Amino acid sequence: xxxxxxxxxxxxxxxxxxxxxxxxxxxxxxxxxxxxxxxxxxxxxxxxxxxxxxxxxxxxxxxxxxxxxxxxxxxxxxxxxxxxxxxxxxxxxxxxxxxxxxxxxxxxxxxxxxxxxxxxxxxxxxxxxxxxxxxxxxxxxxxxxxxxxxxxxxxxxxxxxxxxxxxxxxxxxxxxxxxxxxxxxxxxxxxxxxxxxxxxxxxxxxxxxxxxxxxxxxxxxxxxxxxxxxxxxxxxxxxxxxxxxxxxxxxxxxxxxxxxxxxxxxxxxxxxxxxxxxxxxxxxxxxxxxxxxxxxxxxxxxxxxxxxxxxxxxxxxxxxxxxxxxxxxxxxxxxxxxxxxxxxxxxxxxxxxxxxxxxxxxxxxxxxxxxxxxxxxxxxxxxxxxxxxxxxxxxxxxxxxxxxxxxxxxxxxxxxxxxx
Amino acid sequence: xxxxxxxxxxxxxxxxxxxxxxxxxxxxxxxxxxxxxxxxxxxxxxxxxxxxxxxxxxxxxxxxxxxxxxxxxxxxxxxxxxxxxxxxxxxxxxxxxxxxxxxxxxxxxxxxxxxxxxxxxxxxxxxxxxxxxxxxxxxxxxxxxxxxxxxxxxxxxxxxxxxxxxxxxxxxxxxxxxxxxxxxxxxxxxxxxxxxxxxxxxxxxxxxxxxxxxxxxxxxxxxxxxxxxxxxxxxxxxxxxxxxxxxxxxxxxxxxxxxxxxxxxxxxxxxxxxxxxxxxxxxxxxxxxxxxxxxxxxxxxxxxxxxxxxxxxxxxxxxxxxxxxxxxxxxxxxxxxxxxxxxxxxxxxxxxxxxxxxxxxxxxxxxxxxxxxxxxxxxxxxxxxxxxxxxxxxxxxxxxxxxxxxxxxxxxxxxxxxxx
Numbered sequence: 001x002x003x004x005x006x007x008x009x010x011x012x013x014x015x016x017x018x019x020x021x022x023x024x025x026x027x028x029x030x031x032x033x034x035x036x037x038x039x040x041x042x043x044x045x046x047x048x049x050x051x052x053x054x055x056x057x058x059x060x061x062x063x064x065x066x067x068x069x070x071x072x073x074x075x076x077x078x079x080x081x082x083x084x085x086x087x088x089x090x091x092x093x094x095x096x097x098x099x100x101x102x103x104x105x106x107x108x109x110x111x112x113x114x115x116x117x118x119x120x121x122x123x124x125x126x127x128x129x130x131x132x133x134x135x136x137x138x139x140x141x142x143x144x145x146x147x148x149x150x151x152x153x154x155x156x157x158x159x160x161x162x163x164x165x166x167x168x169x170x171x172x173x174x175x176x177x178x179x180x181x182x183x184x185x186x187x188x189x190x191x192x193x194x195x196x197x198x199x200x201x202x203x204x205x206x207x208x209x210x211x212x213x214x215x216x217x218x219x220x221x222x223x224x225x226x227x228x229x230x231x232x233x234x235x236x237x238x239x240x241x242x243x244x245x246x247x248x249x250x251x252x253x254x255x256x257x258x259x260x261x262x263x264x265x266x267x268x269x270x271x272x273x274x275x276x277x278x279x280x281x282x283x284x285x286x287x288x289x290x291x292x293x294x295x296x297x298x299x300x301x302x303x304x305x306x307x308x309x310x311x312x313x314x315x316x317x318x319x320x321x322x323x324x325x326x327x328x329x330x331x332x333x334x335x336x337x338x339x340x341x342x343x344x345x346x347x348x349x350x351x352x353x354x355x356x357x358x359x360x361x362x363x364x365x366x367x368x369x370x371x372x373x374x375x376x377x378x379x380x381x382x383x384x385x386x387x388x389x390x391x392x393x394x395x396x397x398x399x400x401x402x403x404x405x406x407x408x409x410x411x412x413x414x415x416x417x418x419x420x
Numbered sequence: 421x422x423x424x425x426x427x428x429x430x431x432x433x434x435x436x437x438x439x440x441x442x443x444x445x446x447x448x449x450x451x452x453x454x455x456x457x458x459x460x461x462x463x464x465x466x467x468x469x470x471x472x473x474x475x476x477x478x479x480x481x482x483x484x485x486x487x488x489x490x491x492x493x494x495x496x497x498x499x500x501x502x503x504x505x506x507x508x509x510x511x512x513x514x515x516x517x518x519x520x521x522x523x524x525x526x527x528x529x530x531x532x533x534x535x536x537x538x539x540x541x542x543x544x545x546x547x548x549x550x551x552x553x554x555x556x557x558x559x560x561x562x563x564x565x566x567x568x569x570x571x572x573x574x575x576x577x578x579x580x581x582x583x584x585x586x587x588x589x590x591x592x593x594x595x596x597x598x599x600x601x602x603x604x605x606x607x608x609x610x611x612x613x614x615x616x617x618x619x620x621x622x623x624x625x626x627x628x629x630x631x632x633x634x635x636x637x638x639x640x641x642x643x644x645x646x647x648x649x650x651x652x653x654x655x656x657x658x659x660x661x662x663x664x665x666x667x668x669x670x671x672x673x674x675x676x677x678x679x680x681x682x683x684x685x686x687x688x689x690x691x692x693x694x695x696x697x698x699x700x701x702x703x704x705x706x707x708x709x710x711x712x713x714x715x716x717x718x719x720x721x722x723x724x725x726x727x728x729x730x731x732x733x734x735x736x737x738x739x740x741x742x743x744x745x746x747x748x749x750x751x752x753x754x755x756x757x758x759x760x761x762x763x764x765x766x767x768x769x770x771x772x773x774x775x776x777x778x779x780x781x782x783x784x785x786x787x788x789x790x791x792x793x794x795x796x797x798x799x800x801x802x803x804x805x806x807x808x809x810x811x812x813x814x815x816x817x818x819x820x821x822x823x824x825x826x827x828x829x830x831x832x833x834x835x836x837x838x839x840x
Contacts, residue, residue, distance in 0.1 A: 072839035104705025106679030237709035259526030285524025289657035291708035419492035
């Protein structure tokens with residue numbers, strides 16, 4: 001840090017002022033933050049909230065160990081997917097009964113995409129963004145193939161491409177609210193209105209927005225939605241996903257994954273499937289209770305949080321990161337990949353660099369955790385509940401040091417892990 | 421117990437002899453068994469193995485809390501579905517790489533049934549047993565509808581009905597290895613051979629056999645299979661299910677739930693889905709790591725167990741229960757519903773009774789846990805790893821007492837719970 005010491009001193013003073021004035025500063029204490037770590041990967045796996053371990057232990061030792069099968073009633077396991085769904089619903093503008101938790105995002109997406117297509121049996125096109133997250137693209141392709149629809153992949157770099165596909169062939173449009181690579185935040189209400197105008201229905205993937213960006217599914221008039229709970233919602237590794245069904249489709253939606261717990265009366269052991277009311281028809285089989293309990297406990301941290309403050313801090317954190325990256329990292333070959341316009345920005349910033357993979361590994365070894373995304377992106381997520389402005393300054397300073405010292409050229413950082 | 425005291429004394433002496441001679445007697449210590457409880461519901465939710473709580477706590481506090489995203493590599497989260505799958509594979513006659521763990525049984529069944537049907541694109545019939553577990557029937561109906569197949573429901577009370585459907589229309593036959601109500605154990609090898617002879621493929625549901633009954637999927641030449649891990653495998657509430665793909669289909673099976681973790685190289689973020697080798701193509705999205713860790717730890721109890729001894733004890737336990745039930749309970753209106761022939765019996769016994777619902781509730785209140793299944797069955801599962809012959813005697817004695825005292829007529833036992 002000898003280099004440019006005065007600039008960094010000024011920036012650190014500014015960061016300290018911002019941290020002192022931060023109305024969310026106290027929330028960091030609700031999480032376990034490993035010593036010395038600057039964690040910019042809460043968009044892959046959120047930090048552990050402090051209350052979770054004891055709740056999970058109780059579920060194992062008391063609810064399972066002592067209560068056994070009776071805990072389906074007495075510990076509320078049976079109603080957990082709907083109760084936890086309602087807690088998430090409050091964060092994404094969804095009324096009680098319209099969100100349910102369970103299964104993975106991929107399974108929720110298959111189930112909701114088929115249900116959406118069945119709302120438009122006379123239409124032929126399933127439209128998505130060619131740059132959508134792979135699982136979203138794979139599942140959309142599989143649904144199109146299985147139902148005999150045309151899969152239309154829109155080029156996200158062509159500003160007119162999407163509009164051309166919103167015609168009277170449109171059955172379903174499915175998009176991620178925030179792009180996992182570019183961090184672009186779509187205007188959910190405007191895009192949904194355009195798709196509705198063409199007569200289609202829309203399925204949103206909130207993986208990179210729920211918990212970090214204000215979402216109002218009812219105000220945006222979204223038809224169906226899915227989302228991930230282990231990123232900004234901090235539900236733990238592989239925490240179950242969620243599915244949303246707009247109330248206008250509560251008695252109509254016809255999902256294909258007709259597991260017994262989506263039946264209106266599972267224990268009647270009815271030979272005919274009759275779907276439960278509302279989002280509960282997205283329930284499938286027995287949910288992973290221990291993982292779901294961790295998520296339930298993790299959501300406690302959101303109980304008294306104003307999402308508008310979360311958004312304001314998210315934008316301030318990413319603004320600072322962008323400013324510092326442009327001032328100190330472009331000389332090392334980095335390009336900042338994120339919209340400068342707040343209206344178009346999620347809660348992450350990517351830096352494009354030809355050696356992004358070893359750079360990210362060297363950065364992790366130096367205590368700053370981001371992740372790498374093919375082919376050339378170093379990705380950084382900014383979780384306003386736990387990050388300090390000082391962390392942002394430190395992260396950029398460490399990255400500058402990794403580049404200046406050429407630490408990233410160490411051959412061990414080129415070795416690929418199974419999970420990147 | 422004043423009534424028939426001599427008979428019960430003789431039976432208890434016999435049970436003590438059987439318990440002293442039981443080669444599996446020591447296994448009970450591997451589980452947490454609540455004081456005073458006789459648990460005959462291990463076929464709904466297995467008891468908590470002693471090692472599980474500490475392993476789950478480690479996963480929460482150390483792997484998640486400290487290791488964070490790095491634990492996908494360092495704690496082996498990424499390979500867990502295949503590793504735990506191989507551990508289950510050893511119990512069901514499946515070679516390494518042919519079983520994977522994740523999702524619910526319902527989701528696994530949908531995925532494998534569509535994959536099975538795609539192996540026979542020129543065939544029109546999806547055949548199952550009309551008395552199959554509801555979720556199996558619902559999912560089979562949904563798959564038939566989605567793919568445009570004819571769903572054929574075979575009457576299990578007609579011994580010739582199944583044979584009539586095994587003709588050249590047969591695409592897929594799907595059955596439960598053990599019937600969840602009658603406890604009937606199907607002859608997997610013979611039924612599979614008959615379906616193969618007709619040119620079809622077979623998907624078995626091992627929910628009520630894995631861990632309690634010897635299963636040899638390769639010897640039986642099964643094509644695909646699914647199963648539940650929270651019953652006789654003791655994986656915990658909602659523990660993830662498993663899926664099996666016979667090696668002859670490892671490069672061919674074409675499941676519809678094409679989540680990114682079923683891709684041969686998930687982190688390449690390939691725009692095209694290319695399925696992973698073997699059963700790993702049944703992976704979908706991110707697995708519920710905490711629930712999967714509980715299952716992994718729970719499987720430790722099977723490490724040194726001889727399944728032939730488990731089967732022998734299971735039959736001896738159910739033989740004793742049937743003998744005592746017929747001697748002491750038929751006068752109270754009970755009918756024993758289970759095949760007497762060992763070759764046809766799973767590890768459970770049902771008692772049919774017109775007041776089965778309140779009888780089961782009164783029995784639970786008296787410390788003997790079974791469950792109720794519509795419309796008139798009291799169902800008892802016999803888990804040879806933890807049950808003693810003395811428990812079987814006590815259970816029947818308590819049930820006889822519940823009937824003699826008419827305790828079951830207490831109005832509170834008629835109140836239905838959400839989960840029965």
